[in-house]
Amino acid sequence: MKTIRLTTAQAMVRYLAVQHSERDGRVARLVPAVAGIFGHGNVAGMGQALQAAGAELPFVQARNEQSMVHMAVGYAKAMRRTATLACTSSIGPGATNMVTGAALATVNRLPVLLLPSDTYATRRQGTVLQQLEHPSAGDVSVNDCFRPVSRHFDRVTRPEALLTALPEAMRVLTSPVDAGAVTLALPQDVQSEAYDFPIALFEPRTWRIARPPAEPEALARAGAALAAARRPIIIAGGGVHYSEAQGTLASLAERLGIPVVETFAGKGAVEEDAWWALGGLGLEGNPAANATAAEADLVIAVGTRLTDFATGSHSLFQDPDVTVVAINVDGRDAHKLGALPVIGDARDTLAALEAAAVAAGAAPQEGRREAVQPRRTEWTARRSAALAGDGAEAMTQGRLIGILQEHACPGDTIVAAAGGPPGDLLKVWDATGARHCHLEFGFSCMGYEIPAALGVRLAQPDGEVIAFVGDGTYLMNPTELVTAAQEGMAITVVVSENHGFQCIRRLQVARAGQEFGNEFRARARNGDGPLQGAGLEGEYIALDLAATARGFGAQAYQARTAAEVAAALDAARAARGPVVIVVETVPHHDLPPGGVWWDVAPAEVSDDPGVRERRAAYEDDRARLQRFHG
Incomplete structure (x- = not known):
């Protein structure tokens, strides 16, 4: 057996450089680059190996370990789970900074390879x-923190452990069922230790991403259920995107006249304007989609985890005899809400379901389009009004989104993740015509948007990539603008400056009756020292976010009017690096609500009569609306 003597880190880098994925005949580099920040734990191991590898495995210098995981996840999502990035960190805080990114990846079923350094395996150094x-x-x-938030965890305590650890890591990364964070903890001494590795380990390898077929019996039952339904609806989740099932989804909806609604991850699953395309579902969905879902007697859930935002905490589907059919590659998700599980690839399963339903006698229901279309028409008019503004009022977030929509072109992608922006985009963004919408709301992680936009840019060199954030998110994590400037990555960050965590303030006022600790206000002082005062009840803090963006190497604009926003967007489209556009928007001015209940409980005990009233109303709503699906 021919061997080659390499360190653990050198073997890791050499192996990653020749791994590929393949789906439907399309081959891609599985891990085309490594993002990282070096410290004493990885500079002599992974750092040396990456330097020696050069262009075979490019290195991206990040500013924050959590951010580089977000970048990898954004890339993986844009690549439809056929590729990802690896992330290397030093030990201690460098490693634990990646834990939040690992959780986000695993919650969203998105692959990422994490290589946190670990303390010495030999222990001869003492503490x-x-x-x-x-x-x-x-x-x-501390790396054991990764265990509950990783789909696969391994600690490589010997160089030869890579012989089994690396293939298993690649298997999980390319598994439609098991995709999530893969963590290989690398003790810093082991990274530099050498071993005679078989040369065969470093032969190029292509991992085929399978399309698991659904069982014929399950398809027949689902087809019969669809044939018997009178008010069916389809929920399109992220699995529609990952399996590239948009075409078969449209075929089923069009042929059988079934309305389609979308989750956050599924936003944009419907690619063309159609009467049956109703848009966002659930708490931040629109009234037309939610009213149609509420009356459905059959819910076909495709590639979705059916979280509380989509189901209204199990209150949305009100037909007492509603049946749920869940199409999913993951059996856990396919069994939720007492569903009839159809376990298989979304694209192929939707095509097979259409055939099974037609064979069972399914046909478009008479009057279905006439019942649904007026809701859609009414909502379209309300949406247009919310996005247009009246030309005289101050800029609202809805009007800002309207301007972004007017300037969106085919091939553009808008990214949002936490706070008000993702909910507003789910509600009103038109993602047809290849104006893509990338929403991370499985973990709702503030600070995801800017690094994820870098990942999207790596995946798609053409079209605009816009990170749409509130000022709260921007303040939390703007530093990857430096990475964008360093790499010459053209992304546009649009900041809606509404002076606080305003969507949480809205929820707080609804549940507690008053605001506390969410707006960016100065303390109302009655003394000279810190914390001396009634609370954060003074004027809004005057910040210059555009100046901070310039300090991070971005072009920056402060836009106040629609014309100024439009001009800044035009300038951004022509730029070769990062651009930040800061727009002050009116606080406490929301888009029309979706009309869906959410289980957030007011305090059960309070001296405030308003809180007691809200608690009583909550208990009444919970008893009246929330149901068990079994």
């Missing part, structure tokens, strides 16, 4: 810098 000394488990390190 080392950043080592956790667990009182009852000597082999525990």
Whole structure:
């Protein structure tokens, strides 16, 4: 057996450089680059190996370890789970900074390869810098935090462990069922240790991404259920995108006249304007979609986890005899809400379901289009009014989105993740005509948007990539603008400056009756020292977010009018690096509500009569609306 002597880190880099994925005949580099920040834990191991690899496995210098995971996840989502990035960190806080990114990836079923450094395997050094000394488990390190948020975790304590660890990591990354964070913890001494690796390990390998077929019996039952239904509806989730099922989804909806609604991850699953395309579902969905879902007697859920935002905390589907058919590659998701599970690839399963339903006698229901169309027409008019403004009022977030929509072109992608922007985009963004909408709302992670936009840009060199954020998110994590400037990545960050965490303020006022701790106000002082005052009840803090963006290497604009926003967007489209557009928007001015209940409980005990009233109303709503699907 021919061997080659390499360090663990060198072998890792050499292996990753020749891994590929394949789906439907399209081959891609599975891990085309590594993002990282170096410290004493990985500079002599992974750092040396990446430097020696050069262009075979490019390195991206990040500013924050959490951010580089978000970048990898944004890339993986844009690549439809056929590729991802690896992320290397030093030990201690560099590693634990990646835990939030790991959780986001796993919650959203998106692949990412994490390579956190770990403390010495030999232990001959004694207690080392950043080592956790667990009182009852000597082999525990801070990297064990990754276990519950990873789909696969392994600690590589010997170089030869890579012989089995690396293939298993690639299997999980390319599995439609198991995709999520894969964490290989690398003790810093082991990274630099050498071993005679079989040369065969480094032969180029292509991992085929399978399309699991659904069982014929399950398809027949689902087809019969569809044939018997009178008011069916389809919920399109992220699995529609990942399996590239948009065409078969449209075929089923068009042929059988079934309205389609979308989750956050499924936004844009409907690619063309059609009468049956109703848009966003659930708490931040629109009234037309939610009213149609409420009366459905059959819900076909495709590639969705059916979280509380989509189901209104199990209150949305009100037909007492509603049946749920769940198409999913993951059996756990396919069994939710007491569904008839159809476990298989979304694209192929939708095509097979259409055939099974037609064979069972399914046909468009008479009067279905006439019942649904007026709702859609009414909502379209309300949406247009909310996005247009009256030309005289100050800029609202809805009007800002309207301007972004007017300037969106085929091939553009808008990215949002937390706060008001993703809910508003689910509600009103028109993602047809290849004006893509990339929403991360499985983990709702503030700070995801800017690094994720970099990942999207890596995946798609053409078209605009716009990160739409509130000022709260921008303040939390703007530093990857430096990475964008360093790499010459053209992204546009549009900041809706409404002076606070305003969507949480809205929820707080609804549940507690008053605002507390969500707006960016100065403390109302009655003394000279810190924390001396009644509370954060003074004037809004005057910030210059555009100046901070310039400091991070971006072009920046402060836009106040529709014309100024439009001009800044035109300038951004021509730019070769990052551009930040800051727009002050009116606080407490929301888009029309979706009319869906959400289980957020007011305090059960309070001296405030308003809180007691809200608690009583909540308990009444919960008893009246929430139901068990079994």
